[in-house]
Amino acid sequence: xxxQFKSKFFSRGKRSLLLLCLVLFLMVFSxxxxxxxxxxxxxxxxxxxxxxxxxxxxxxPPSEGETTKVSIGIHLIDIxxxxxxxxxxxxxxxxxxxxxxPRLAKKLQNRSIPFCNIKLDDIWNPEPYVYQHRKLIxxxxxxxxxxxxxxxxYRQIFDAELISHLDFTKYPFDTxxxxxxxxxxxxxxxxxxxxxxxxxxxxxxxxxxVGWSVGEAKTQTKFFPSDIFQKPVPFFxxxxxxxxxxxxxxxxxxxxxxxxxxxxxxxxxxxxxxxVPRVSVSTITLLSVIAYQLSLPSRLPRVPYLTxxxxxxxxxxxLIVLALTETIVTHRLNQMEQKSLALSIDIWLRCIFPIxxxxxxxxxxx
Numbered sequence: 001x002x003x004q005f006k007s008k009f010f011s012r013g014k015r016s017l018l019l020l021c022l023v024l025f026l027m028v029f030s031x032x033x034x035x036x037x038x039x040x041x042x043x044x045x046x047x048x049x050x051x052x053x054x055x056x057x058x059x060x061p062p063s064e065g066e067t068t069k070v071s072i073g074i075h076l077i078d079i080x081x082x083x084x085x086x087x088x089x090x091x092x093x094x095x096x097x098x099x100x101x102p103r104l105a106k107k108l109q110n111r112s113i114p115f116c117n118i119k120l121d122d123i124w125n126p127e128p129y130v131y132q133h134r135k136l137i138x139x140x141x142x143x144x145x146x147x148x149x150x151x152x153x154y155r156q157i158f159d160a161e162l163i164s165h166l167d168f169t170k171y172p173f174d175t176x177x178x179x180x181x182x183x184x185x186x187x188x189x190x191x192x193x194x195x196x197x198x199x200x201x202x203x204x205x206x207x208x209x210v211g212w213s214v215g216e217a218k219t220q221t222k223f224f225p226s227d228i229f230q231k232p233v234p235f236f237x238x239x240x241x242x243x244x245x246x247x248x249x250x251x252x253x254x255x256x257x258x259x260x261x262x263x264x265x266x267x268x269x270x271x272x273x274x275x276v277p278r279v280s281v282s283t284i285t286l287l288s289v290i291a292y293q294l295s296l297p298s299r300l301p302r303v304p305y306l307t308x309x310x311x312x313x314x315x316x317x318x319l320i321v322l323a324l325t326e327t328i329v330t331h332r333l334n335q336m337e338q339k340s341l342a343l344s345i346d347i348w349l350r351c352i353f354p355i356x357x358x359x360x361x362x363x364x365x366x
Contacts, residue, residue, distance in 0.1 A: 047145060050116040052107045056123050060188060061101040067193040070126045071098040073200025074180060074238045076217065077157070079209040082176075082242075084168075088134055089178050090161045093238075096200055097128060097154040105150030115147040120154060126192050126234070128154075131181035135161040171307040172249035173365060176212075176242050183224070184234035194221040194234045203240060211248070215241040254312070257292060260285050261316045261357055264323045268350045272330040272342040282324040289316050312364035319356055323349075 060068055073096050080090040104123065108116065120142035130136055139157035146152050164178050184192050201219045218239045223232035264285050267278045293313045306314070326349060330342040 047115050047117045048113065050108070050118040050146060052118075054107065056107075056118070057103055058124055060124055060186070060191060061099070061103060067191050068099060068126075069193050069195050070184065070234070071195045071197045072096070072128075072182065072221075072236050073197025074182075074217075074219075074236075075200055076180075076203045076238070076240060078204060078207055079178070079212075079214070079240075079242075082178075082209075082212070084166065086134075087166050088161050088163050090135075090159075091178070091180070092157065092159050093180060094155070094157050095128070095182070096197065097126060098197070099126065099152050100150050101146070101152050102150045104146045104152065105148060108146055108148050108150075113148075115145055117143050117145055120144050123152070124186070125152075125154065126184040127186050129183045129185050130158065130160060130162070131183050132163040133160050134163065135159075168303055168307045169305065170365075171309055172244055172246045172253070173308060174244055176244075178240045178242060180238040182236040182238075183226075185229075189226075189229060189233040190223075190231055192234050194236045196221055196236075201238065209242075211245055212242040213245060215243070249309075253292075254309070257289065257312070257316060258357070258361070260288055261319055262354070264320055265350065265353045265357075267323050267327060268346045268353065272327075272334040272339070272346065275327065275331045278327040278331075279324065282320055282327060286317060286320045286324070289313060289320065293317075308364050312360065315360040315364060319353070319360065322356075323353070 075094040077092040077094055080092065082089045101124070123144070125144070137159040139159065140155070142154075142156075144152055144154040162178075162180060164176070166174075166176050168174055182194075184194065186192055196219050198219075201217050203214060203217050207214055218241075220237040220239070222235050222237075224235035225231075226233045264282055267281050270278050272278075293310075296309070296313075326345060330345055333339070333342040333345075
């Protein structure tokens with residue numbers, strides 16, 4: 001009885017082992033075609049070195065037209081930080097350049113390999129330059145891939161801090177434009193033309209950028225006049241529009257300030273003879289607004305114009321000064337036995353002051 005149980009147990013174990021091996025074999029067999037199909041240009045980093053036996057020409061490759069067309073595309077991987085004081089932003093982006101060089105195709109066909117890698121500086125290239133950067137780190141070596149058709153591809157990921165001129169006129173309801181500018185600086189810049197790679201130009205859907213909503217990318221290619229070369233150079237502009245999410249500023253700054261200014265309206269409901277409480281309310285409110293204004297320079301650059309928030313602050317202070325002036329005038333009229341006139345001024349301002357506040361909000365932020 002014991003031997004029969006052992007034989008059944010071992011037979012079931014063998015079946016399970018054979019079944020497991022069959023499943024593993026099928027999994028490996030099904031995965032191999034996928035791995036084999038991925039050995040395309042995306043694996044250029046593992047391609048062999050070109051090691052051409054003859055010298056590689058350093059001159060601009062011949063083309064059918066007068067200019068060499070260079071396809072350029074940028075994929076914005078992430079926006080890490082926007083420095084509003086330094087007017088710059090830190091970003092990570094992927095850039096790809098492509099152009100045709102039939103001379104390299106002939107050399108590669110002689111070696112009978114589909115593609116190979118060569119250093120960027122060893123052959124002619126459009127010499128891409130990232131304009132207006134404070135920091136620029138390349139993730140990869142300056143290596144390009146050449147295939148048997150003569151297509152030259154340069155791919156690079158940059159971690160960069162780029163200068164971006166910001167406009168705070170509508171702050172905190174402002175919209176900014178972040179730009180990545182690429183110049184081509186070869187020996188003959190007028191004979192190189194950038195062409196947009198529309199399939200690549202895009203923005204990543206998963207950004208770690210907090211406090212802003214990011215729009216779609218806009219691109220532009222043109223020739224930009226250069227004072228250094230004294231001639232136009234190829235220029236590629238990658239632009240992304242970002243809009244500030246203003247909910248935080250509305251509830252933490254504008255709304256409390258609006259409440260402070262609205263409290264001043266209570267002054268006109270106090271008798272003109274009670275000058276101490278009326279002056280105290282206006283004075284304390286004015287000092288609070290001034291203290292808030294003094295904290296603004298730490299969050300914004302020193303721009304030579306007024307932002308929407310500045311306009312609202314200045315207007316609020318003027319309204320408070322108006323209430324303080326009215327308090328002095330009505331108190332003086334009350335002492336001169338013109339109580340009816342003083343009361344009439346208070347009644348009028350009870351209605352006009354809220355309208356002035358609403359008008360100030362519309363003038364500043366709309």
